Amino acid sequence: MATSFTPQTNHHSSPPPSLSSNPINTINLDPTLLREPVENPLLKPFYPGQPKSLSGIALRAFCLGITFAVGLISAVAILLLTDSPIWRVPFFLLALSLFHFLEFWTTAERNTAVASIDSFLLTANWPSYAIAHSSAFLECFLVSVFFPNRRWAPLGSGNVLLFVGLALVVVGQAVRSLAMLHAGASFNHHIQTKKARSHLLVTTGIYGWLRHPSYFGFFYWGLGTQLVLGNTFCFVAYAAVLYMFFRDRIRIEEHKLVEFFGDDYVNYRKRVGTLIPFIR
Ligand SMILES: C[S@@+](CC[C@H](N)C(=O)[O-])C[C@H]1O[C@@H](n2cnc3c(N)ncnc32)[C@H](O)[C@@H]1O
Secondary structure, three states, rough: EEEEEEEOOOOOOOOHHHHHOOOOHOEEOOOHHHHHHHHOOOOOOOOOOOOOHHHHHHHHHHHHHHHHHHHHHHHHHHHHHHHHHHHHHHHHHHHHHHHHHHHHHHHHHHHHHHHOOHHHHHOOOOOOOHHHHHHHHHHHHHHHHHOOOOOOOOHHOHHHHHHHHHHHHHHHHHHHHHHHHHHHOOOOOOOOOOOOOOOOOOOOOOHHHOOOOOOOOOOHHHHHHHHHHHHHHHHHHHHHHHHHHHHHHHHHHHHHHHHHHHHHHHHHHHHHHOEEEEOO
């Protein structure tokens, strides 16, 4: 519960009238914040160099914001001023920076206790994740520069594929972020092997439509980015790698969920599908 805190000096037991009479000097503070940092579970992790380092979090958010802006301005400028397909490269930059920012933001918003530098997911599955995205940038860049008119577009479907890709990126991102917001404290970037007291089975909202909405979102977001980039090789590689990754992860995750929630999860699994191909 918030309490009223008025600043005091060492020499006065009560603040000078000029200070206390000014409402600006009355700060609402949570009483737990007045305890010693070592005793305070909220403050304890916030030391420099720790995963919860606030400066580290601020720095990453700042860099992602700059990257997003550079991506957006460059993509729009190239689209307006040239007819080069290379606008797709900064588009990927903006989609990626938005994705990583939202990973942290949704965690901080609904699962604050576990929000840390790792919540940006910038170094998860290192180095395969970085290799996948670097390959996507490279394929798009090389094709745009050397074969600008040679994208794979069966039956002249180039623009259709582009718009399908854009729709997948938007829907995939929205479904993933909504899933994280809806699951709240039950959502964790790492598969939980022990059930926390705060871990409740979520079967409503977007979880009533999809059994693994955040995986559904990432799967289609990933494929969508490759359609927008016009990448043939990376589209196939992303589809194969993402499918195998989520198939294995879901198998392990559901084994644990059955252990945690028993028949409730078994019945939920029977009722709700994943809508990821070949994963029932
Ligand atoms: C990265 S989250 C992914 C959640 C879910 N698979 C999804 O795609 O939205 C992984 C954690 O979510 C938990 N989880 C998965 N499905 C859940 C559900 N329906 N209710 C509660 N927790 C769930 C798992 O125990 C795991 O620790």
